[in-house]
Amino acid sequence: MRQFFRQLNWWIRRRRKEEELMEELQFHLSEEAEERQSESAARRELGNLALLQEATRAAWGWTFWERLVQDVRYAWRTMAANKAFTGLAILSLALGIGANTAIFSFMDSILLRSLPVRDPQALVRLSWHTRGHAVHGIEYHDSYVDDAKIGMTGGGFSYPAFELFGKNDSVFSSVFGYQGAGNLTLTALGQAELSSGEYVSGDYFRGLGVPPAAGRLIGPDDDHVGAPAVVAISFALSQKRFGGPERAAGQSILINDIPFTVAGVTPPEFFGADPELAPDFYLPMHTSLLLQAPNPRHPPASLYFAADYDWVDVMARLHPGVSLARAQATLAPQFRQFEATATTNDRNDLPALVMAPAAGGLDSLRRRYSKPLYLLMALVGLILAIACANIANLQLARVAVRRREMAVRLSMGAGRGRVIRQLLTESLLLAVLGGAAGVAFALWGIRVLTLLLGNGRENFTLRADLNWHVLAVAATLSLLTGILFGMAPALHATRVDLIPALKVSRTGERRSRSMGGVSLSRLLVVAQIAISLLILVAAGLFVRTLSNLQSIQLGFHRESVLTFALNARQAGHREPEIATFYNRLRKRFSQIPGVRSASLSEFALMGQGTMFTPVTVSGARNGGSEPGRRSAKILAVGAGFLSTMEIPILLGREIDERDLHDAPMVAVVSEEFARDHFGDRNPLGEHLRLPTDRCPKCEIEIVGVARDARYGRLKEDPDWVVYLPFGQPAWDPVSRMIYELRTSGNPQAYVHTVREVVHQEDARVPVADVKTQSALIDGMISREITFARLCTAFGILALLIACVGLYGTVAYNVARRVGEIGIRMALGARQGAVVWMVLREVLILTAAGLAISVPVVAVTSKFVASFLFEMKANDPMAMAAAVTILGTAAILAGYLPARRASRIDPMLALRHE
């Protein structure tokens, strides 16, 4: 190391060093001359001064650096002389390395980084697993996994179960729970806005080990009935609403009109235990008693006693030295015993406790993005491979042209190592430039990917950035690619048989028997075509999946519908006035010019969630559905909902203005529900009951049958759906409602008018989640949309790079054979024959690539099967399309040089010799 710095120091002072050497030798000369009494004798003794200086300089240890500088300078000149080649090479490398860097930065932030908390490895996440299925509850997409084969896995526990875990301090040093509080109206400094909150138990911040950025965070003393109402807010919210964490601590705010004190602010890098949710503020769990709307049939306090109502997400911190397996073994029997006495579940199917490491936070982000990212990483890796093959190929062609130069250098005594070094320097310089451009491209790519993956969500917390390990990966990639595509041509170029190489004319090694370079470059082209087909097939599969998804028969008309959410209960509206308020708003919306009709429902049909519960039918063929078999989806709707969504009524009537909260209870059922329960009989006038604790005895009359429409899930067949008028006693009291406005023209044009109308009716009610129904549906298939777009872009990129490679190889071969073609034409070969001669080579190369690739595709495409919808992984259409596109592109790329070959003037070509 010291030696290196000494060399560096000398290198910096090299001019001075040279002078010193001169002076030293001068001194030696004068001493010698004095001794011998003769200057000329002294000079003779000294010998060749220049050689001596050169040898001494070598001892200074810079030769390596000096040569490097020479090589880089020479490489730079060569590159500058071939601008087209250099530009193309750097561009394709930059795209390849940039795409890899961008995707890797996402993998880094999702899959590799841990929660920003103390000792994240000791955190575990608790969940349960049953073999059966839920029969009633709320389903948001991705809230839990429900699979016909493996049963159901979920995260929520009842509060008593949560307390049970907390009591057991032999394995855990801390157990804490949390639950999303949804969007609440937060009024700070006189301004009301909707912000997302999270209920957290008293030990949440201590258990995670998160220090406050200002003030203090929520502790166990804050989380019980009667404690002063405090809230911890996120760093971002403190900046947005108060202008900084220091100013926020201690402030008074209103949440849903209830006064709270800001106790403190969380650190900027903390987004909650589930980074995807990223709440704006954290409330002590028991404040839910203050905030949740009084509900006569469901006192909120029962949440804390009911053992069969699962709602708390639970995480825990292991004691040092306690393994996950031991914790699981200790707690699982206790939980089983608890469930056996507490739940109403089938005794043979009690939920079992499952523990998983939680260092990366909740796995919802990972579950959603890890597989897509691995897939994208594989695709961009392939693109980089094509780019490398391309540059290797271009290098090979160029090296072949430079064969004479190499021969001259070697014959003048340059070592083979030295020439290889020179060529490698050129490759590495290309790679470094490509890598630098790639990082710039990656910066842009990360922004685009964030937009694509976030798909318009405002609180999308997946923030990828360039950090040192991402940059290290980019640098490694550049160097590796540089060596990869530089080594083969360099080795090849220096294995020159000097004499024939020196003899050839400047146009190249026309008569060279050595076909090594040519066959290597052909091999590279074949590989490129094979890899391109892989990517094109992937693109084809995803595009077809997307089009399958977009052509699903929804059962309603998705275009020109504006949706938005209003929550009158949070603004203080109560029964029975709240229903009147919602109905009055519906009327006013339907009077807006251009709005064809307006209605409201508890959820939008697509893109939000569903409620489901078992239904018993009186007089049904088989006595109705039994609990545990199949539930019906329930949607509470306002007047005119079915006609607004354009769901046709097959029998009877739809839910309309007369079905008020105190009117007779009615329902409209879906076609499939009617068919499965009543067969060919007329279901009108029959009654059904919802055996839940809301109103188990309420008799609901069926007044209509609607055609099947999808509600909640896009990818599965329509379920049984029961539409109920909102506000009637058989179903939950209303709080938040979604309005649907069927408009003429662009729905977004009505947003302003809607806000004005709501403001006039009640300024305390904010308009939230304004979206079109189409956008909601697109949000559900955002992954498929992203994949289709990205893979199409990747496919085009791969095709482009491969075609450039093919074109380059063919053009080079044509240039090499100018003389031969000239002779053929002079002897009477037709233009068509010449074109065919060149094209035949292209076709052989393409066919070879396809022959390798098609079986590979057939085997590998099953890895993407889980991303596809209503199609098999080895879809013949996608394969045929990819082969056609690739074949056409290859012929086009080959035709240009072929045509040029056919235009060769025989006279000129022969004179070339």
Next chain:
Amino acid sequence: MSQKPPARVELLQGTLDLLILRTLLTGPEHGHAIAKHIQRTSQELLQVETGSLYPALHRLEAQGWIAASWELSGKGKRARYYRLTASGRRQLVSEQSKWDTFSRAMGLVLNPEEAQ
């Protein structure tokens, strides 16, 4: 006929470094003096080529075994004086013991009768 110069011995590869280090053990010297000292003490059997002396000096300096500084020579001229560093001293000890072993081994093989 002029007087016949004494028969010179070609320096073995790598031995010059050892000779320079040994010479500097007695104190700092400049290049010319080092060469003369080797010549004198070897009774003119070893002739140090200037063409290899200076590269060797600079190589040793790059390795950190000797250090150089500009000082006035006995005749009042500026000269580059080399002196042994601590690591150079260690190097000298190890090189010298290696050389001793080597020359003893050579002697044993070439003159077996003397060894008995």
